[in-house]
Amino acid sequence: MTAVLEVEALHAGYGPVPVLRDVAFTVPAGTVAAVLGANGAGKTTLLRTLSGLLRPTGGRIRYAGEDLRGVRVEHLVRRGLAHVPEGRGVVTELTVAENLRLGGLWRRDRADARRARDEVYEIFPALARRRDHLGHQLSGGERQMLALGRALIARPRLLLLDEPSLGLAPTVAAQIMALLRRLRDEQGLTVLLVEQNVRTALSVADQGIVMSLGRVVTAAPAARLRDDDRLRHAYLGF
Template sequence: MDVSAEPILKLDNVSAHYSRIQALHSISLVIRQGEIVTMIGANGAGKSTTLMTICNVVPTTEGSVHYKGRDITAVSADKLPMMGLCQVPEGRRIFPRLSVFENLEMGAYFRRDKTDVANDMDMVFDYFPVLKERRRQAGGTLSGGEQQMLALGRALMSRPKLLLLDEPSLGLAPLIVKQIFSIVETINREQGVTILLVEQNANLALQLAHRGYVLETGRVVMEDQADKLMDNPEIRKAYLGE
């Protein structure tokens, strides 16, 4: 990974609150073009809140968020996919009554390049052949793993430059998790999509990522190359079960 690459995302001393409760305390992080970066930490550490704050679902109360050099701190969440920033939220949140095909179409709702949209649909079906088999099936009838594939495929239909993934392995069988993480790595390598990953399975996340941030009670307490974090005795004891 080229450490001199331009930042695609930068958080400067970002704080956020849920009512009177402060959830993030002066979070600063940098994501460079082409990286896979993970945030690890215990439940309640602020990982998902960080993603939601980047997307202005949870408003920033202090600090700033910059995407591709532009301040997006106050940009509404619905405008971000058109800018190339897309989130796959925890729990998938697909449209359960729409078909697989219609869910994927929703990912490209703002695009007018019909030929390229069709090509991207084929690309998603190449990544996830099971979605092609079930393209007329209602999204809500899919298995958990298939819904996660659909959520990821829907995000890809927006042609993201930066993809925020929130707990993609949650509740899934190990074989399905391995398949999804393999596709995430392929998307990064083949499409050049930058990825910020929140993942409870720290071991899996650090194997996939180039760099990692460790969060505790809404604060960044450590940042390093992923392999160095995996070799860190404190990290191994606290998050890798050793």
């Protein structure tokens, strides 16, 4: 299976403070990979580095066979890499419809951008009903739907998703996870998912990447991680 994302000996941090140390893993096309670990393990820093928000201090990131060193964030988006950060990232002063339009501003195929917006409304009927509401008028679950929908309008090949279920009701979180499964199965979307709820993450993921103190402890099929009592107790908390 072709790898969409290949990370080799990646190092990154903030100023003189190192966070990621010699991180390496691959994510095959059309799969969901869950990045797991305790708070402070480096999961969010990893996504910020992969999406170009944080410059690595060493190592290599290859996306769809291309080296991403020196590639600007807006160019990554045009190449099909989308990042939904923790905290939703919705522009609260804009309406739902205006937030969604932001996701397709750079796209040359305006007709397909409109089709993509219609698809988001079909996926998330709550957004269709509230398309004229401002971002600050939405619930936490609706904001998460909006942030994810805006990313999907770009027709990404690789989606980086940071803590999508944080603060959400269990039913809404389950809806988000079911959507990721569907997008993987029906559209071949590749997802790198950071999720604090380990059980939820492993229920949707094809593989798990376990991190501790900025390093990858293991990368293995999700089913194997669920069955490995030693690893679960040591690093995953259940």
